[in-house]
Amino acid sequence: MRILLVNGNTTSAMTETLVATARDAAAPGTEIAAATGAFGAAIVSHRAEEAIAGHAILKAIADHEGAYDGVLIGVSTDPALGAVRALLPVPVVGMTEAALLTACMLGARFGLITFSLASAPGYREAVERYGLASRLAGLRTIDIPLARAYAEREKLTEAIVEVADALIEADGAEVLILAGAAAAGLPAGLQPHVPVPLLDGIVCGVRLTEAMIRLGAPTPSRGSHAPPAANRYVGLDEATARLLRENAESPGRS
Amino acid sequence: MRILLVNGNTTSAMTETLVATARDAAAPGTEIAAATGAFGAAIVSHRAEEAIAGHAILKAIADHEGAYDGVLIGVSTDPALGAVRALLPVPVVGMTEAALLTACMLGARFGLITFSLASAPGYREAVERYGLASRLAGLRTIDIPLARAYAEREKLTEAIVEVADALIEADGAEVLILAGAAAAGLPAGLQPHVPVPLLDGIVCGVRLTEAMIRLGAPTPSRGSHAPPAANRYVGLDEATARLLRENAESPGRS
Amino acid sequence: MRILLVNGNTTSAMTETLVATARDAAAPGTEIAAATGAFGAAIVSHRAEEAIAGHAILKAIADHEGAYDGVLIGVSTDPALGAVRALLPVPVVGMTEAALLTACMLGARFGLITFSLASAPGYREAVERYGLASRLAGLRTIDIPLARAYAEREKLTEAIVEVADALIEADGAEVLILAGAAAAGLPAGLQPHVPVPLLDGIVCGVRLTEAMIRLGAPTPSRGSHAPPAANRYVGLDEATARLLRENAESPGRS
Amino acid sequence: MRILLVNGNTTSAMTETLVATARDAAAPGTEIAAATGAFGAAIVSHRAEEAIAGHAILKAIADHEGAYDGVLIGVSTDPALGAVRALLPVPVVGMTEAALLTACMLGARFGLITFSLASAPGYREAVERYGLASRLAGLRTIDIPLARAYAEREKLTEAIVEVADALIEADGAEVLILAGAAAAGLPAGLQPHVPVPLLDGIVCGVRLTEAMIRLGAPTPSRGSHAPPAANRYVGLDEATARLLRENAESPGRS
Amino acid sequence: MRILLVNGNTTSAMTETLVATARDAAAPGTEIAAATGAFGAAIVSHRAEEAIAGHAILKAIADHEGAYDGVLIGVSTDPALGAVRALLPVPVVGMTEAALLTACMLGARFGLITFSLASAPGYREAVERYGLASRLAGLRTIDIPLARAYAEREKLTEAIVEVADALIEADGAEVLILAGAAAAGLPAGLQPHVPVPLLDGIVCGVRLTEAMIRLGAPTPSRGSHAPPAANRYVGLDEATARLLRENAESPGRS
């Protein structure tokens, strides 16, 4: 099977890290294709940048050539997840959604570790949006910018281990999630220092996308996840308009 | 004061109706300027169309010439509300948000009337996103497409009165909201047929935007509603990129 | 338009501060009339005193001579708010309710600053009563009695800034509310020391009462906010009994 | 032991019914003393009447001569329950609170039967105030005024049995509560017609007040249920002022 | 009346402590009979041990000779409470459930004190299962194993007083619960050191079981608390099988 991993950030170096993490995680026989946002912020970190990323994700999918059996959205709090899921006839999973649902199968309540006060509320809102607020033990923020953190790995490890400890001992977290696409690949190396599972959204996302592809649930024809009704589109690039029209309700479809 | 009313749909006839409704509602001295989405769906009605509308709203604001003291987002479930609010130094209100908060000051629990099963979940999610789920008495859907409904006004009135009655008598709603931009202007005419307040998001939105402009709360410098940190943008049209940069954190700003 | 500001405390010096704060906040053309509780505690600060204040507020309104277009209840956690709202044919807003709803339009989650452990639960209950518990980032208490605090302004500022910092950095609050009528007028002076909006219930209350007056929603004839059914009253002073009877359901009314 | 049953309605005939129901329910050795509201509505049924009843309950307790070991508040949605509980050094229980907590020990979720659309929201708010919203299966309203209902007992029985059936079969209620003081005494006769426990707030209230008296928990000295700090009272009748002062924090108390 | 106190731990010394605590708490005329788990852990402290305790409790009841009017389950987070309640025709109460419901009648929000990080989540889940999450101010854990704690009483008192203080001053708890069967009997001695009520689940449990016995609610014939439908059982010891069959729905029962 082939999973299309969509990076809503416009930095292709990050796409490469996401893809590498995804390939390590994938089952034998799972291929990872990738698409990167063509417009917007280098690293999405503000609400306005995330709104733009939502559109960029749709366009990246529209522009992607080649088939895929499922989509994994790989950026922060899963922008446009509902939009893509409701549009495409294949399974669609978000990296933060995947980490949260996986955490539910590993312990009582989970803790989130984020990397800036500006992005923390978005993660809390994602937890609430997925209806999982009662399983959130705590959300704590580390104030080292990830960029610098990469340069000073030891300090980052220390900082994460300290925050992890507070989440476990004071807040009662039984599973931890290192939030955000920029943290992809980090949990594996940190796991030995943390006494509970430390999840990576991309790794969880690959696992759950594979599971959903194999499940093969049908596309609904009722509700907000049914294909769009025929509509009139203006001002859209050709690929996006075609993506919308191809997936719209129609006599020819079913 | 001047309010910029942003229609995230790309139909300018709808913008005109929204503006007319807003002007009727505005206090003496309040001017209503308007902007319409330049790309996307004629009438936003699917999750994918709403994701695109989020970007279109930002671009419509970026393209708008002339000053304004506050922004009212006028489309369905307030796409990009957090994005615009977190970006601009002026108050920003969403039409559905405004209707919900106004309802809170008029009765115990409110009821929502929507016009398709496909859009209903989005309204419920908006109620939850604003943290008001415990004040939702019920959400009921009328299955007459609004387009046809306009042609057969009497039938529409009958259908709304019937649904309103069920929301009040069976669900315990004490205030009602006719959801969506497409319903702007309708509540005034229907009110005499309904025994509790029937709210129009645009009317409530104008009132609350005026109130927020007069309040003059400062722009936060911490958290997810603080200006974006300096970032690198690619592939954006010039106006949107400028809007992001102008409102970013900077030594020159404060 | 004229707003009747009702102080449920029996201290008229406090009424004067509330009125001064309200007048500063009011739009041109808005007049502020005032009424003070005739019986009960000098400064309401215990549950039993608040129960009495509920009645005192109704009586203060009954005793008030002169017309008004809306009512703003100005004491702690809005005692009798539902009672007054359900009784009068004009808009009624509570100062804490107003601060909370305003906060919802300014950031993701809000923090409350209260001035005693004895009153803190009442504010938390108000947040829950308004259905906004999921938007409460935290509630923290300063243990300086406000009376002494007024004498030592610098210490108060320091204490508030410290608590504000904890609410923002540790709890994730994006807007703050200085709770209670006794704090009216303080936020304006403190705002420059706090990096997010710091709200004053009276200021927010004036803004939202003005907005609700302009909105002009009709009085419901169904539900718990409809006028009282004819009832038999005993032992009430004449003004209160008349207020109840005048606003009761009747053939002559509609 | 002696329980003071306080009727917040001003109708002494109702007090007699409440007392008779309470005496039937009481354990051997439990005496029931009674107090009736001296001012306010004959039968509390509107939010404004309930606000006044809160004060009337405090005054009725203040006016009561003779000792008691606990207090049962016997009117609708337990007005002033927190106030009385926080003031007196003896256990205080509300009739609706008692019915709800008892229901929690009898089944998974409970259903409420109320007698007017105007009072229903108050009961729902009580459930939420006690933090029990997730155990509410449903709340349904019978539209026969209780006054007429008493005259036509058979019809009332039919109506209640019908509503009970809907709460059980459609809403999933496993215990039922006949809400309100006016319904005191009715459940016993109706129980044989209903396949799950049908609770009477006064009966449950007597049981739980007895239990709390025997428990003998100490009065807290911290928080919102600690005695009031010394305060200045104006305009209160002598008995109420004395009640407040006697129960205030003081060096002589502990 | 006679209450059967069931200890789901297999340590009979603990049963003796529970019984002694229960007898101290019981009203004159209440007898306490006891049953101890015949299989499982000496002191239940892990989820797997609790699952086994659920069965052991049913078997202990099945094996018990002699009549009883109500059952009090006395172990940690009330394993098998729903099972026993749904099976027996007499009232059944859990010790943690009883403490939580009693706390609701004593203050606004309660705090829980637990004795290991491993058991804390179970108590939080019990609070949620009873639908009382919004009344939980905080749950804090003391890291002294109770066994050692008994040897060093002074240290235990200090530790509990410190945790109690944090729950009251920082978390806003107004009532405290010392969680778990192993703590039965401790609160009475500690109460003088704590400024709010400190509850003992066994003491509260005896009080509420007495209240429920006197209430005499009928056994439901609908829902999940109705007797089991006739079923085929295999591999069960004779007493348990008989208990199930005796309490099953049958023509002879009513």
Added chain:
Amino acid sequence: MRILLVNGNTTSAMTETLVATARDAAAPGTEIAAATGAFGAAIVSHRAEEAIAGHAILKAIADHEGAYDGVLIGVSTDPALGAVRALLPVPVVGMTEAALLTACMLGARFGLITFSLASAPGYREAVERYGLASRLAGLRTIDIPLARAYAEREKLTEAIVEVADALIEADGAEVLILAGAAAAGLPAGLQPHVPVPLLDGIVCGVRLTEAMIRLGAPTPSRGSHAPPAANRYVGLDEATARLLRENAESPGRS
């Protein structure tokens, strides 16, 4: 990989159906081993039977010879799921948990279809236990006993389609779950008649257990899902006692 499917019912014919359904669903290379409860009810359908099933599941695992990489619990509302998960060093998933988490990745809110009023509350409690109450659109019950239903397949199909329709059109469900082990295998045949995905807990369970096995999260050493502390066990059969001891914390383990 090998999944151990544990049927908590004692009917081995049902185990065969579960295994057949699981094998159809499994990925190539996934083997399904099975274990059946050795004691308890033929088909678990009452709370007391479920409490016993919890123990029976642990014993079935203890008695199972042969290795496995993960466990899928296949009976009603996942009894003992936490117990088994916290005990074993391999992933453990419950069939109802799996269906609910899968539903979260397919639509906004889900609906549950159950087969008796007696079992419905247990499913609702499972949804709440997993923290997913806000995603439950509705739970509706069909009153055909499954046994008879199997004989009259056409009627069953009609009944399910009718209930599905109500869940979708009136309650707003976007995904449906046919609840319970007894329904395993049915959804595949019914799917063509239902316009949204209709989930089978066993099928979802196999998918998610596979995903969790591949994920390979480590066993936590802190919290309620860490191995049991050394304890003393009495009265247990040898296999269960060994299972507990083997998985307990120990110097030799890590």
